[in-house]
Amino acid sequence: HAADAYRTDLMTITRFVLNEQCKHPESRGDFSILLSHIVLGCKFVCSAVNKAGLAKLIGLAGETNVQGEEQKKLDVLSNEVFIKALVSSGRTCILVSEEDEEATFVESSKRGRYCVVFDPLDGSSNIDCGVSIGTIFGIYMVKDGGEPTLDDVLQPGKNMLAAGYCMYGSSCTIPKKGKIYSVNEGNAKNWDGPTAKYVEKCKFPQDGSSSKSLRYIGSMVADVHRTLLYGGIFLYPADKKSPNGKLRVLYEVFPMSFLMEQAGGQAFTGKQRALDLIPQKIHERSPIFLGSSDDVEEVKALYAAEE
Ligand code: AHG
Ligand code: MN
Ligand code: MN
Ligand code: MN
DSSP, X not given: OHHHHSOOSOOOHHHHHHHHHHTOXXXXXXXXXXXXXXXXXXXXXXXXXHTTTTTTOOSEEEEEOTTSOEEEHHHHHXXXXXXXXXXXXTOEEEEEETTOSSOEXXXXXXXXXXXXXXXXXXXXXXXXXXXXXXXXXXXEEOOSSSSXXXXXXXSXXXXXXXXXXXXXXXXXXXXXXXXXXXXXXXXXXXXXXXXXXXXXXXXXXXXXXXXXXXXXXXXHHHXXXXXXXXXXXXXXXXXXXXXXXXXXXXXXXXXXXXXXXXXXXXXXXXXXXXXXXXXXXXXXXXXXXXXXXXXXXXXXXXXXXXX
């Protein structure tokens, strides 16, 4: 049978969404349309990433984004494609992207009810060497009544209706406890006490358990993807140089925390459940510890002991 070697009953995001929509005959299909535009953006980025070397898409665009990062050509191109796809869906009203300093307010003739926060290309430092990279998105519903304002996207992560990522170049439940820790250890000299203690425990466990393996790719999408499949913990903690860590709340921390919780894991900022955070600025950052429930629980205990 061909089916022995290949999967022939193909589940795609479009098929899944259409199936779900059928279960809700009262729905207007707005969300399905929005998702199909996100999928369109992902397909474009996928093909651009795959031929980046040939299509002269490798390298810097020459600009710096509001985060002070040098933009890669693919950061700029992916952002443009997503903004255009989302606006033309007619279902969005506010867009927040890593690559744009200001939020985009969709003109009233093309306006819909959804707010989309996204990282068009995550892991862009890995583009030129062919390591996995991806797109991250989160979706909110605009609050009722009146003109849309920034407050519509400055909402706690738990209010997200949906979140997702698409990985390029290369239904999860995550194990309760994992054997992997994932962190940029080059920052260790600047870590706070609980982070340092936790990573020390990963390497030299005192309770007779075996030490964890270190895996760190440096693309959040790829590191979180592995964590969803194999379990363990991914952390981008605060350090003395970056008191809020590096990762951005709206389009990195929230969507990935949302997915981690949906898969049975936890996401913690060092102070609280990540999804309870209420962001004050669109590009705000937060420390993040996410992954298998028991592993994140250990981090929480170390921070609680600190107080
Ligand atoms: P982006 O490429 O969207 O700017 O995100 C980069 C982020 C994230 O993907 C990753 O977890 C982290 O930066 C890696 O940072 P370090 O190089 O400091 O380890
Ligand atoms: Mn960036
Ligand atoms: Mn990113
Ligand atoms: Mn990015």
